[in-house]
Amino acid sequence: MEDTGQPVLEFIGVSKQFPDGTLALSGFDMRVVRGEFVSVVGPSGCGKSTLLRIASGLADISAGSMRRHAVELGYVFQDPTLLPWRTVQANVELFAELRRMPKDERRRRAADAIKLVGLSDFVRHRPRALSGGMRMRVSLARTLALQPELLLLDEPFGALDEITRERLNDELLQLYLTQRFTALFITHSVMEAVYLSTRVVVMSDRPGRVVGDFRVPFEYPRSPRLRFADQFSQLAGKVSACLRGEGQQQDPPRSSPGQARGAVLP
Amino acid sequence: MSLDTDRVGPTDATAQGPAVAARPPTSGRRRWLSFWGPPFVVFLMVIGAWYGVSYLLLSPERRFLVPPPHDVIQVSFLDPANLQELLSALWLSTKVAFIGLAIAIVIGMVSAVAMSQARWIERSLYPYAVMTETIPILALVPLFGFWFGFGLNSRVLVCVLFSLFPIIANALFGLQSVTQEHQDLFTLHGANRATRLWKLQFPAALPSIFTGLRISAGLCVIGAIVGDEFFKQGDPGIGILIDLYRSRLQSEQMVGAIILASLLGILVFWFFGFVGRRVVGSWHESASGSDVQ
Numbered sequence: 001m002e003d004t005g006q007p008v009l010e011f012i013g014v015s016k017q018f019p020d021g022t023l024a025l026s027g028f029d030m031r032v033v034r035g036e037f038v039s040v041v042g043p044s045g046c047g048k049s050t051l052l053r054i055a056s057g058l059a060d061i062s063a064g065s066m067r068r069h070a071v072e073l074g075y076v077f078q079d080p081t082l083l084p085w086r087t088v089q090a091n092v093e094l095f096a097e098l099r100r101m102p103k104d105e106r107r108r109r110a111a112d113a114i115k116l117v118g119l120s121d122f123v124r125h126r127p128r129a130l131s132g133g134m135r136m137r138v139s140l141a142r143t144l145a146l147q148p149e150l151l152l153l154d155e156p157f158g159a160l161d162e163i164t165r166e167r168l169n170d171e172l173l174q175l176y177l178t179q180r181f182t183a184l185f186i187t188h189s190v191m192e193a194v195y196l197s198t199r200v201v202v203m204s205d206r207p208g209r210v211v212g213d214f215r216v217p218f219e220y221p222r223s224p225r226l227r228f229a230d231q232f233s234q235l236a237g238k239v240s241a242c243l244r245g246e247g248q249q250q251d252p253p254r255s256s257p258g259q260a261r262g263a264v265l266p
Numbered sequence: 267m268s269l270d271t272d273r274v275g276p277t278d279a280t281a282q283g284p285a286v287a288a289r290p291p292t293s294g295r296r297r298w299l300s301f302w303g304p305p306f307v308v309f310l311m312v313i314g315a316w317y318g319v320s321y322l323l324l325s326p327e328r329r330f331l332v333p334p335p336h337d338v339i340q341v342s343f344l345d346p347a348n349l350q351e352l353l354s355a356l357w358l359s360t361k362v363a364f365i366g367l368a369i370a371i372v373i374g375m376v377s378a379v380a381m382s383q384a385r386w387i388e389r390s391l392y393p394y395a396v397m398t399e400t401i402p403i404l405a406l407v408p409l410f411g412f413w414f415g416f417g418l419n420s421r422v423l424v425c426v427l428f429s430l431f432p433i434i435a436n437a438l439f440g441l442q443s444v445t446q447e448h449q450d451l452f453t454l455h456g457a458n459r460a461t462r463l464w465k466l467q468f469p470a471a472l473p474s475i476f477t478g479l480r481i482s483a484g485l486c487v488i489g490a491i492v493g494d495e496f497f498k499q500g501d502p503g504i505g506i507l508i509d510l511y512r513s514r515l516q517s518e519q520m521v522g523a524i525i526l527a528s529l530l531g532i533l534v535f536w537f538f539g540f541v542g543r544r545v546v547g548s549w550h551e552s553a554s555g556s557d558v559q
Contacts, residue, residue, distance in 0.1 A: 058450055075450075075451075077447050079447060081445070081447045081451060083466070083469070083470075085470075085472070085546070085549045094455075094465075097465075098455040098456065099456065126548060127549075
């Protein structure tokens with residue numbers, strides 16, 4: 001695969017202490033390579049979200065260093081955070097608008113992104129007329145409109161019901177294969193992490209550090225049936241055990257970029 | 267790609283697609299009735315009670331204390347000279363109220379925006395904004411008279427003081443209601459202060475701003491009437507007429523003037539509710555409610 005091995009994001013011995021004294025991260029090491037889909041799982045309150053805030057530059061670090069080599073960055077929150085007074089179209093145009101992109105360019109990009117998430121029939125709707133899953137799709141489209149190289153996702157499907165969530169997992173994988181971004185995905189669901197990722201990183205309780213790093217060997221495109229395969233459950237079991245603190249594991253050497261992605265879908 | 271999975275999913279009534287099966291045509295009239303019926307029944311009950319007090323409770327020689335409705339209408343509104351007098355006074359009060367409201371909106375919005383931009387500005391100004399609400403206006407009246415004369419200027423000033431605080435408080439609340447995540451989004455994409463204010467805080471504040479405007483619109487009419495009571499120089503406003511009728515024991519005209527003044531208050535209150543629903547009704551729940559009709 002092209003570009004393999006080229007780091008997009010590096011955390012080296014990162015610590016983060018909040019002004020109130022809480023130590024969120026301590027000696028956190030992680031390297032995300034171009035083309036990877038890395039999921040981070042960990043107990044709640046272990047600093048997963050802080051990780052993304054640091055990666056995006058919204059938060060600073062107390063010690064260590066963070067290097068980001070991606071030019072364009074996308075950030076998807078758990079809440080869709082749409083602007084309720086804007087239509088779907090105007091919401092998706094927002095970031096390009098803030099960047100002062102020309103109107104035509106911004107329209108076209110928004111239309112393309114909305115098409116990607118299958119909401120072309122809803123461009124004139126306001127968020128409150130949409131279901132939770134549709135709102136999250138708009139949020140994804142808004143981020144994809146800038147064609148990010150690195151996508152940071154902070155439990156984007158955590159608030160959705162299981163059916164919608166699994167559906168959106170598949171859609172996100174489609175987008176991953178066609179849009180070719182690198183993803184850093186925060187979740188508290190082991191199944192979701194294993195299903196989506198090329199690599200799953202397990203974090204310890206606060207202060208968060210890496211206690212497990214698993215390569216996920218399944219080929220893309222992945223089908224929902226994978227969730228019921230033996231190998232899948234075994235790997236999910238190993239990740240779960242690590243999450244519970246039963247044996248610390250470093251599955252592959254961390255710099256391994258993961259196996260090649262599967263065939264790119266048309 | 268087949269990402270259109272829950273396209274038929276649950277959306278609310280504003281989404282396209284088959285709505286709930288059409289209702290029978292009578293439902294329009296029935297809805298209208300259930301909407302206007304209850305307040306109308308209350309209206310009839312109030313009128314009934316009014317007649318009851320006038321004719322059953324009061325002896326004829328004391329009836330002037332609560333003149334019956336038809337006398338009020340007869341004397342106040344059906345007599346052209348009197349109606350003329352009432353309407354021109356009402357018009358003047360309306361002007362006073364609106365000038366005061368306009369000034370209050372400008373001062374209120376500017377200070378709310380300033381306070382939303384920096385904590386230290388908020389800390390410096392807000393206590394004084396609260397004071398405009400808590401100082402008894404009556405205590406300031408002599409000073410206003412000294413400084414601005416006992417005419418229109420001081421009446422306008424009373425209106426401003428009455429309507430300023432709700433505008434500041436509600437606008438500030440709205441401007442500060444933006445969530446941290448929305449702020450983060452704008453930060454991530456390099457939005458400056460002005461962009462943030464114009465594209466995020468201001469639209470987010472619109473529902474609160476209209477709540478404040480509605481409250482202040484009612485208050486500025488009260489301010490105009492209160493101002494009349496103290497600053498009587500110049501053309502009479504409706505408050506001056508009320509005072510005049512009181513001193514002459516013309517109770518029919520007095521009640522008529524009070525009714526007109528209340529109607530004016532209701533009208534401006536309703537007007538801002540209407541504008542608010544037009545502006546934010548398409549996306550904000552509270553605005554589409556039927557709280558004020």
